[in-house]
Structures are given as structure tokens and as C-alpha cells.
Amino acid sequence: MRLYVTLLLLSTAVFSDHKNIADRHAPIGVMKDHIHKPGEFMFSFRAINMEMNDLINGNSEKSILDYKDANNKSMIPTNMNMKMYMVGAMYGINEKITLGIMQGFMKNTMEMEMAMNGMESESETEGLGDTSLSALYGIIDEPNLKLVGNLGLSLPVGSIDEEKNGMLLGYPMQLGSGSYGASFGATGIKYFDIYSAGVQVQGKTFLGRNDEGYRLGNEYAFTSWISVMPINSLSFSLRLERKQIERISGINEDMHTMMSTTHDTKFSLRRFDSVLVGANYVFRSGALKGHRLAFEYGKLAAFDVNDFQLAPNEQLMLGWQKAF
Numbered sequence: 522m523r524l525y526v527t528l529l530l531l532s533t534a535v536f537s538d539h540k541n542i543a544d545r546h547a548p549i550g551v552m553k554d555h556i557h558k559p560g561e562f563m564f565s566f567r568a569i570n571m572e573m574n575d576l577i578n579g580n581s582e583k584s585i586l587d588y589k590d591a592n593n594k595s596m597i598p599t600n601m602n603m604k605m606y607m608v609g610a611m612y613g614i615n616e617k618i619t620l621g622i623m624q625g626f627m628k629n630t631m632e633m634e635m636a637m638n639g640m641e642s643e644s645e646t647e648g649l650g651d652t653s654l655s656a657l658y659g660i661i662d663e664p665n666l667k668l669v670g671n672l673g674l675s676l677p678v679g680s681i682d683e684e685k686n687g688m689l690l691g692y693p694m695q696l697g698s699g700s701y702g703a704s705f706g707a708t709g710i711k712y713f714d715i716y717s718a719g720v721q722v723q724g725k726t727f728l729g730r731n732d733e734g735y736r737l738g739n740e741y742a743f744t745s746w747i748s749v750m751p752i753n754s755l756s757f758s759l760r761l762e763r764k765q766i767e768r769i770s771g772i773n774e775d776m777h778t779m780m781s782t783t784h785d786t787k788f789s790l791r792r793f794d795s796v797l798v799g800a801n802y803v804f805r806s807g808a809l810k811g812h813r814l815a816f817e818y819g820k821l822a823a824f825d826v827n828d829f830q831l832a833p834n835e836q837l838m839l840g841w842q843k844a845f
Contacts, residue, residue, distance in 0.1 A: 543756035549815035549840035556659040557613030563844040565609040573601040573831035596781040600632040625650035646683040652676040673704035691783030699731025738767030790827035813842040
């Protein structure tokens, strides 16, 4: 009996300190994966860098010559870099419900080449992206099994009228959607001693056309991962992710579709599969106790896209989280 009570107390002590165990959070690229205790705040910061430098169409890489042969657009996208800095906060309302807010600041740079003479040009946009509000509900909250559902609303804060020299830039260079959006999803995580496995499904739909006459396509994401935790303060993860984005409906009449494929809504139907590796580290003592640092690096593994566009070849995310 004493042995049973001792083991029970030890188990309770370990899981009551779950926020200071590395794999109690999903990889940093997975959000809306956990809830918080009543009255508990968590603040987070993420820095994301994505490089896009290969022309693709269908499920294969293409050359500039392929691009010229397939259409008569005047500009050819050759490289794009996307940077995003995201600040978030979560607050536990009660044992089941946690509310969250996230705001991003974006900086996009695109290089293009003139189809006629090969001259190069560069465009840049930066500013706030759309604001994300979410409510998370703890469906199952046991020491070895978590299941969390989420509903969300996005607010059209980001600009959709970015231009250069008086001409609108393509859809990927705009900072927001221009429309209110609704999101939904669920995350499940199972813990096995020093291992854990998780899966998440997410969906997002935009609720109407924006002031420029178009609506971004629905977005769907599926991801699964495994994690190993050699010590309580450190975990490593391997994650697979699929993103499916539907075609833009409507059209911005002021956008010159003959400029490039990024100005034409046909390009917007796409699917990307990525493989990502990451690590979580949480400080378990000292002045930094409870601070969590994480990174995740991903490479594009497969794709299927409609019309010529740039492939998201690689991405890097660095993050910090702290609950109070």
C-alpha cells in the first residue's frame, strides 16, 4: 500500500509540473495544441523565415524557358522570401476553455525577371498581417492523453492594396486577406514514457469577398509528429505536414493579370507536403525556470500546384513561450 501511494504521489508531482516538461507542448510549428489552468497566462513569440526559389507547375520543377513557353506573362517570379514575427497570448478561463490571440508582422520580398530582356526587379511589402482569435476546449485532459478542439476568428487587419510604382503587387505579396475568416480544428497527443505522438487537423474559410472583389481560398492542414524526450528538459521531434489551399474566388479588377502568374488567380490552387525536424527545451530551475525555447526546420517533400508559382523550399521557425 505504501509503495502504491508513493508511486501515485510521484506521478502526480511529475504531471502537475507538466508545463516544465519539454514534450508537453507540440513542436513550435503546431499551434492550438494545449489548454491552460484557470487564471494562467502564456505569452509566445515566433520568428519564421521561408525561402521560395524554385519555379514549379503540377508536381515538377520548371525552368524559366518552360514559363515563357506556357504563357505570355511579362514578368517571371524567380525568388521570394517571407518573414513573419508572431506575438501571441493565451489565458485559461476555466478547466476546459482557453482563449488565445495572435498578431503577426510580415515582410515579403520578391525578385522577378522581365520575360522580354531578362532585366531583374525587386518588390517588398511589410506590415501587420491579419489578427487571429481562438477558443480552445479540452475534450480529454488526462496525464497520458490530450484531445483539444478549437474554433477561431480572423480579423482582416493586413493590407490588400500593396503596390509598386502605382501598380498592384501579386496576391502572395499582399499582407492580409481583406475578409473575416473562421477556423476550426482538433489536436490529439498521446504520451508513452519518453515518447509522444500527435496529430492535428485544421481548416480555415473566409466569410465573404473583400473590398477588392475576391476571397482567398479555403485552407486545410493535416500534420502528425513523433517526439522523443531523452531528458525532461529536452525533446526532439519529426513532423509531417500537408497543406491544401483552394483557388481564389473572384478577382481584383485592378490587378494586371498579364503581369505574372502571381497576379492571376489560377496559380492559387496548391498542395504542399513538408518534412520538419525540431527541438523543444524548457528551463526547469533557476531564474529562467518555465521559459521554453524551440526551433523547427522544414523542407518541401512533394507538391501539386495549378499554374506556375514558386515552391516553399525551406522554412525555419524559432520560438519562445512562457506561462505565468
